[in-house]
Amino acid sequence: MPELPEVETTVAGLKHPIQGKTIVAVDFHRDAIRYPLKRSWLDTLRGSRILSISRRAKLIVMELDKAYLLWHLGMTGSLRISRADEAKRKHDHVEIHLSGGKILRFHDPRRFGYLKLFTSKDALLESLSNYGIEPLSAAFDGDYLCQRSRHKKQPVKNFIMDQSVVVGVGNIYACEALFLAGIRPQTPAGKIGRQRYLCLVKNIKAVLEKAIAQGGTTLKDFENAEAKPGYFQQFLYVYGRESLPCLHCQTPIAAKRLGGRSSFYCKKCQR
DNA sequence: AGACAGACCTGTGAGC
DNA sequence: TGCTCACAGGTCTGTC
Numbered sequence: 001m002p003e004l005p006e007v008e009t010t011v012a013g014l015k016h017p018i019q020g021k022t023i024v025a026v027d028f029h030r031d032a033i034r035y036p037l038k039r040s041w042l043d044t045l046r047g048s049r050i051l052s053i054s055r056r057a058k059l060i061v062m063e064l065d066k067a068y069l070l071w072h073l074g075m076t077g078s079l080r081i082s083r084a085d086e087a088k089r090k091h092d093h094v095e096i097h098l099s100g101g102k103i104l105r106f107h108d109p110r111r112f113g114y115l116k117l118f119t120s121k122d123a124l125l126e127s128l129s130n131y132g133i134e135p136l137s138a139a140f141d142g143d144y145l146c147q148r149s150r151h152k153k154q155p156v157k158n159f160i161m162d163q164s165v166v167v168g169v170g171n172i173y174a175c176e177a178l179f180l181a182g183i184r185p186q187t188p189a190g191k192i193g194r195q196r197y198l199c200l201v202k203n204i205k206a207v208l209e210k211a212i213a214q215g216g217t218t219l220k221d222f223e224n225a226e227a228k229p230g231y232f233q234q235f236l237y238v239y240g241r242e243s244l245p246c247l248h249c250q251t252p253i254a255a256k257r258l259g260g261r262s263s264f265y266c267k268k269c270q271r
Numbered sequence: 272a273g274a275c276a277g278a279c280c281t282g283t284g285a286g287c
Numbered sequence: 288t289g290c291t292c293a294c295a296g297g298t299c300t301g302t303c
Contacts, residue, residue, distance in 0.1 A: 003296065034279075034298085058297080075297055076281080091281085110280045112297060154274065163298080170296055219296065220283080239296095260276070262294080 002073040004058060004135065004168025005211035006222050006230065010079055011055045013225030014104070017081045021098040023048045023064070030093050033106075034074065034114040037094065041117045045069075045096070057131045057167035061124070067117055068124040074112030080105055080227050109221070132165045135204055140166055142198030149189040149197070156192055157185035158259040160204065169204060172217055172239045175264050177204040179238045184270045185263045186256065210235065238264040 002010070026045045028037040048064040055061070060079065062069040071079060084101050094106040094115060106115065118124040133139050148165050149156070157174050160166060169177070178185050180203035183196060192200075216222055216230030219240065223229055237247050242255040246266040256263050 006296075072297080074280095075295070108280095109282065110295085110297095112280070114298095152273085158274085161297095172296060217296075222296075259274085261297095 003170030006216035007058050008212050009216045009224045025097040027095040033111045067119045070116040072114045076110045077108035077113030131167050142201045146194045146197040152189040155186045155258045156189045159189035171261050175239045177207045
């Protein structure tokens with residue numbers, strides 16, 4: 001599920017409720033999600049204060065006074081704040097009881113998400129070292145993308161979804177940004193010129209910023225920290241619109257699998 | 272090294 | 288109604 005805007009929305013919603021709170025108790029309801037949930041973490045977590053929460057790539061970083069918690073929401077994960085009297089739902093795998101009585105719950109039906117604990121900043125940074133630059137940073141520009149793409153034969157859509165190049169762009173926003181830039185998803189990345197990369201970067205930033213402003217995209221089960229959906233899905237031009245008329249030229253939207261992922265584009269608007 | 276397929280999971284909707 | 292199948296927002300690993 002969550003691409004950068006959904007993670008950003010989650011972090012924004014969690015800041016106020018959890019920053020400065022102390023972890024009173026932690027429940028692991030499984031031994032593992034994607035990776036093992038180690039019982040030894042429980043002692044570290046109990047009594048820890050949450051100093052800050054932030055996002056890096058599609059990851060959520062919680063800085064505690066004794067450690068760092070790193071969350072990935074995978075495809076169907078969500079983190080939400082609930083009252084103590086709200087019943088645990090199916091697929092609530094982790095519950096963190098906070099001072100003040102609220103509970104932070106990690107919900108993830110498909111269990112592609114994960115939670116990791118690091119006891120030093122170096123270990124945390126090491127685990128983040130393979131990620132590329134942030135798409136909303138000034139460093140992400142057309143020249144960067146153009147330079148990284150030289151000699152690459154892979155489809156440009158797969159290229160911009162490569163987290164070691166630029167982080168946070170997933171299947172939905174890759175399709176949307178390529179549509180807005182007028183670039184076909186299957187075009188080899190190395191064959192695209194600087195001018196078109198300038199345009200693509202502009203549209204990646206625009207699509208992500210607009211999605212953040214709308215609280216992300218909810219196709220099925222994304223919900224933010226307050227259990228509310230996002231509203232960006234009503235602004236989608238191509239994603240999930242196979243055979244429907246292009247909103248610019250009425251040509252039926254085409255679908256194609258690239259790198260195992262459904263890709264949507266307009267044969268007339270995207271070349 | 273780069274590109275691709277397959278694996279990891281459960282839920283949902285379509286088609287029979 | 289109930290079965291089977293394909294597919295879903297993301298990584299990670301193995302293979303060619």
